[in-house]
Amino acid sequence: MVPISHYLILSVILFCIGMWGVFTRKNAIVIFMCIELMLNAANLAFIAFSRQLNSVDGQIFVFFVMTVAAAEAAVGLGIIIALYRNRETINVDDVNLMKW
Amino acid sequence: MEALLFYTFAAIMVISSLMVILRKNPIHSALFLIVTFFCLGGVFLLLNAQFIAAIQVIVYAGAIMVLFLFVIMLLNVEREVASPSGHGWQKFWAFILSVVIGFSLISVMRATVFTGHQGTFTPETVNAVGNSEIIGRLLFTDFLLPFEITSILLLAAIIGAVILSKKKL
Numbered sequence: 001m002v003p004i005s006h007y008l009i010l011s012v013i014l015f016c017i018g019m020w021g022v023f024t025r026k027n028a029i030v031i032f033m034c035i036e037l038m039l040n041a042a043n044l045a046f047i048a049f050s051r052q053l054n055s056v057d058g059q060i061f062v063f064f065v066m067t068v069a070a071a072e073a074a075v076g077l078g079i080i081i082a083l084y085r086n087r088e089t090i091n092v093d094d095v096n097l098m099k100w
Numbered sequence: 101m102e103a104l105l106f107y108t109f110a111a112i113m114v115i116s117s118l119m120v121i122l123r124k125n126p127i128h129s130a131l132f133l134i135v136t137f138f139c140l141g142g143v144f145l146l147l148n149a150q151f152i153a154a155i156q157v158i159v160y161a162g163a164i165m166v167l168f169l170f171v172i173m174l175l176n177v178e179r180e181v182a183s184p185s186g187h188g189w190q191k192f193w194a195f196i197l198s199v200v201i202g203f204s205l206i207s208v209m210r211a212t213v214f215t216g217h218q219g220t221f222t223p224e225t226v227n228a229v230g231n232s233e234i235i236g237r238l239l240f241t242d243f244l245l246p247f248e249i250t251s252i253l254l255l256a257a258i259i260g261a262v263i264l265s266k267k268k269l
Contacts, residue, residue, distance in 0.1 A: 002106050007147070008209045010110050014117055014136075016202035021121030023194030029172055030121075030129050036164065037117055037133065040140055043156075051147045055219030056226065056234055059152050060243050063235070066159055067250050071257030073164045077171045078264035084175050 007048035014041035028080050028090040032073070039069050106146055113139040126177050130168050137161040148223045150231045 014037060021034030043062045050058025084090050112135065119132040137160045144153035226234055239247050 002103050002146075004214055005209050005212075006106070006110075007143070009206050010113070010143075012202055012205040012209060013114055016198045016205075017114070017117045017121060019201070020194055020198040023198070024191050025121060027126055027177065029168065029175075029177065030126050033129055033133050033168060034121060036160075037120065037136065040137065040160070043152075044140060044143065047144055047147050047149045047152060049214075049216075050149065051223070052214055053216050053219055054222045056221045056238060057219070059149050059231075059235060060238055062149075062152050063155065063239070064246055064250060066155060068253065070159060070164055071253055073167060074257050075260045075264070077167060078261045081171060081175065082264050090175060090177065 004048050004052045008045055011041045011045040011048065014038075014044065026091050026093055028083070028092050028095075029077075031092065032076055032080070036069060036073065039065060102146055106143065109139045109142045109146075113143075126172050127169070130165060130172060133168075134161050134165045137165065148226065148231070151235050 018034045018037035018041060021037070022031050025031050025034065043065055046058040046062045046065070048058075050056060050062075080090055083095065087095060089095070116132045116135040116139070120129045120136065123129050123132065137156060141153045141156040141161070144150075144156055221234065
């Protein structure tokens, strides 16, 4: 029987790897993939607690998180395609019109 | 047995997610992320969440990542070249920040005793009826309002995606 803290430590490791990717990468699509990785780390924490507390509410919430993530992926990729159509680049360093 | 499976999945997951952020080719990053999602589905099965494990594989690894791969192929993304403006300091401090936050959160996880209000859905009662049936029952009774709001959210996402793909915005 694996203690719940191991599942949570795995969730924290995934979250920190995703966060490192968001800070480091320059490709907008790869940044988006790292955000999805962070969302999945949170999902793992929800499911781990749902098992620990003998409740199904965690799994219901993961259902809604996945729905929101799917909607966000669709709209976000639409934004990236519109950005590419106008600027010919998806390098986030080149999209700096609002920089001071 | 559960421990062996969990540590195997965890090792594959950590290595794959490191490959996601370290590979320069975005297609390789997407494929390693698919491996991560499959292993995460396996971990969900270990945690007695069969419905969520199936949904994870079908929706995340099967729909969202395929959408990512299509967009990467459509935009013909090049390999990431090293930036000429020298972002060394940003990468260094990003690594330090991630390690610091990771260590502090892990120390909190190890030190806390996790108690809370125990619910009534023990694994035996859930498996007697079926995980999908219990989730379906809860979605249509206790969680009906979030369920209906989610349908409106998906409608907004569909409208947004269609608008964003018009020729003249």
